[in-house]
Amino acid sequence: MFATPAYAQTAGAAAPGGDLLTMLPMLIGFIAIMYFFMIRPQQQQAKRHKAMLSAMKRNDTVVLSSGIVGKIVRVEEAEVMVEIATGVSVRVVKSMITEVRAKGEPAPANDKAA
Structure with missing residues (x-):
């Protein structure tokens, strides 16, 4: 009706596994950002809290x-x-x-x- 079927282009398609190589740096970057903005500060805060409790x-x-x-x-x-x-x-x-x-x-x- 109003929508026409979309056909994938086969010409110029990347080799199998090529998408993984392009996504890998982005995935590593995302994990690094999550570590430095969420996991590491939480670990440091837990370490400070534990030191504070042991010094009571x-x-x-x-x-x-x-x-x-x-x-x-x-x-x-x-x-x-x-x-x-x-x-x-x-x-x-x-x-x-x-x-x-x-x-x-x-x-x-x-x-x-x-």
Whole structure:
């Protein structure tokens, strides 16, 4: 009706396997871009997080993945005891800690100094 059949041209066609040789550099380039923009930064971030968790010590202030801020009371191999309020301590898996703040790091004030 409105569409006419399309016929493939056989004259000047590449040899069998020729398409693979033209696609191979593009495929390698795509894999390299994916590695440098996605995989490598994620690996570096995981390495920094692991180093941060191994450097935790008692009396450090930590931020949990839920947003709770507390002070480390005890450090064990896979878990940490965090005091979130006076006399309230919770046991937390180390991997759920997103940030470790230094012991003497000042907290920002909510009011303006006059």
